[in-house]
Amino acid sequence: MTTFIGARLVVDEGVVDDHALVIRDGLIEAIIPANAVAAGDEVHDLTGYTIVPGLIDLHVHGGGGYSFDDPDPAAHQQVIDFHARHGVTTMQASLVSALPADLDRQLDALALSTGDALHGVHLEGPYLAVSQCGAHNPAALRPPTPDEADRLLGRNGLITMVTVAPELPGVPEFTRRLTSAGVVVAAGHSEARAPELNAAVDNGLTHLTHLWSCQSALVREGPWRLPGLIEESLASTHLVGEIIADGHHLPATLIEIARRCLGDRLVAVSDATAGAGMPEGFRYRLGVIDCEVASGVGMVVGANAFGGSTTPLDGMLAHLHQALGWPLPEAVAATSTRPARVLNLADRKGRLTPGHDADLAVLSPDLTVGATMRAGRWIHNALG
Ligand SMILES: [Zn+2]
Structure with a gap:
C-alpha cells in the first residue's frame, strides 16, 4: 500500500x-x-x-523525435515514453493516410506495441476528402469499401478509431460495420454538409476530429447560408469534438465557442508529432509530407500550413488553465475524464x-x- x-x-x-x-x-x-x-x-x-488522473490522449502521431508510423516497436516505445514524461498514461497511435501496403506494415508493427499505455490505433485516413487533406498525402486518399472494413476488424481490436469524410461513397455502410464492432468513427478532413454527416451519425458516428482543422465551413449559395462541418459540429447535441489546444492551432475565441457549444463533450488532443519536444528546425515526416518545428508548432515544409502540433497534452492542460482561465478540474476533464469516456474506459480510468x-x-x-x-x-x- x-x-x-x-x-x-x-x-x-x-x-x-x-x-x-x-x-x-x-x-x-x-x-x-x-x-x-x-x-x-x-x-x-x-x-x-x-x-x-493520468492524461489520456486520443490523437498522437509521435513525440520526442519518433513516430508511430515507423514500423518499429522500439520507436513506438520511445513515443510512449516521451508522452509518459508528460503525464500521459493512455494514448491512441494516430496514423496519417498511407497507401495500403505501407498501412499494413505500420499496423503489423503497432500490433506488437499495443497494451495498457497504447490503447489502440486511430486511422486518421485514408478515407478523407482530397480538398481537406491538410498534411495527408492526397495520393493515398480513397473511399472506404466493405472489404476494407472487414480487414480492419480482422485485426482483432487493434483499430480503435477511424476518421472519415462522411461525404465519400460507402461511408454509411463502413461506419455501421465499424461502430457495430465497437470502433469509434469520427468525422474529419471533410467537406460534409448536414445530410452526409447525419447519414454517418445514423450509422453510429460519434466523434469529430480536430474542430476547425480541415473541416468545411459556412458557404453562401444565392441568398442561402449552408452550414459546413464545423457549424454542424458545434450545433450537434451528442457528438464529441476535439480541439488542438496548443495556443497555435486555435485562437482563444474559437476554443471558447467550442467550449460553450459542446460543454462536457469537448476533449483536448495533442495531435503531437515526432517534432514534439524537439528543437526549432527539427525535421520530421507526417507520412510522406516533410514538416519542421517552427515557432513552437509543426509546419509543412514549403507550405504555409500546420503539420500537427509539437505540444504534448500536459502543455494543453496548462494552456487551458493558465492562458484561457479554465478551472483546473475542467481542464483535467478535457484531457483525462472525457477522453476515457470516448475510449469506453470510464469505468476504470480518467x-x-x-x-x-x-x-x-x-x-x-x-x-x-x-x-x-x-x-x-x-x-x-x-x-x-
Ligand atoms: Zn492528426
Missing part, C-alpha cells in the same frame, strides 16, 4: 486539500482525510504538488476515485509533470 499526502487532488469537479490518496495493487483504494493516515503505511509527502486504475500525473505548481504513475507503478519520476 502506498499513500500520498500533502498534494492537492483534483477529484471530479473539485480540488481537494488535506486529503491522502491511497494506492493498493495498482488501484486507487481510497481518498481519506489526511489525519486518518495510519502510521506505518508507505507514506510519501507531495506537498506543493497537484495529483490529477478520475481519481476508489476502484479506478492508479494512473496519476503529479503536477508541479507551474503544471509541468513531475511524475507519472500507471497501474500503481512509476513510469516517469523526476521528483527526486
Whole structure:
C-alpha cells in the first residue's frame, strides 16, 4: 500500500486539500482525510504538488523525435515514453493516410506495441476528402469499401478509431460495420454538409476530429447560408469534438465557442508529432509530407500550413488553465475524464476515485509533470 499526502487532488469537479490518496495493487483504494493516515503505511509527502488522473490522449502521431508510423516497436516505445514524461498514461497511435501496403506494415508493427499505455490505433485516413487533406498525402486518399472494413476488424481490436469524410461513397455502410464492432468513427478532413454527416451519425458516428482543422465551413449559395462541418459540429447535441489546444492551432475565441457549444463533450488532443519536444528546425515526416518545428508548432515544409502540433497534452492542460482561465478540474476533464469516456474506459480510468486504475500525473505548481504513475507503478519520476 502506498499513500500520498500533502498534494492537492483534483477529484471530479473539485480540488481537494488535506486529503491522502491511497494506492493498493495498482488501484486507487481510497481518498481519506489526511489525519486518518495510519502510521506505518508507505507514506510519501507531495506537498506543493497537484495529483490529477493520468492524461489520456486520443490523437498522437509521435513525440520526442519518433513516430508511430515507423514500423518499429522500439520507436513506438520511445513515443510512449516521451508522452509518459508528460503525464500521459493512455494514448491512441494516430496514423496519417498511407497507401495500403505501407498501412499494413505500420499496423503489423503497432500490433506488437499495443497494451495498457497504447490503447489502440486511430486511422486518421485514408478515407478523407482530397480538398481537406491538410498534411495527408492526397495520393493515398480513397473511399472506404466493405472489404476494407472487414480487414480492419480482422485485426482483432487493434483499430480503435477511424476518421472519415462522411461525404465519400460507402461511408454509411463502413461506419455501421465499424461502430457495430465497437470502433469509434469520427468525422474529419471533410467537406460534409448536414445530410452526409447525419447519414454517418445514423450509422453510429460519434466523434469529430480536430474542430476547425480541415473541416468545411459556412458557404453562401444565392441568398442561402449552408452550414459546413464545423457549424454542424458545434450545433450537434451528442457528438464529441476535439480541439488542438496548443495556443497555435486555435485562437482563444474559437476554443471558447467550442467550449460553450459542446460543454462536457469537448476533449483536448495533442495531435503531437515526432517534432514534439524537439528543437526549432527539427525535421520530421507526417507520412510522406516533410514538416519542421517552427515557432513552437509543426509546419509543412514549403507550405504555409500546420503539420500537427509539437505540444504534448500536459502543455494543453496548462494552456487551458493558465492562458484561457479554465478551472483546473475542467481542464483535467478535457484531457483525462472525457477522453476515457470516448475510449469506453470510464469505468476504470480518467478520475481519481476508489476502484479506478492508479494512473496519476503529479503536477508541479507551474503544471509541468513531475511524475507519472500507471497501474500503481512509476513510469516517469523526476521528483527526486
Ligand atoms: Zn492528426
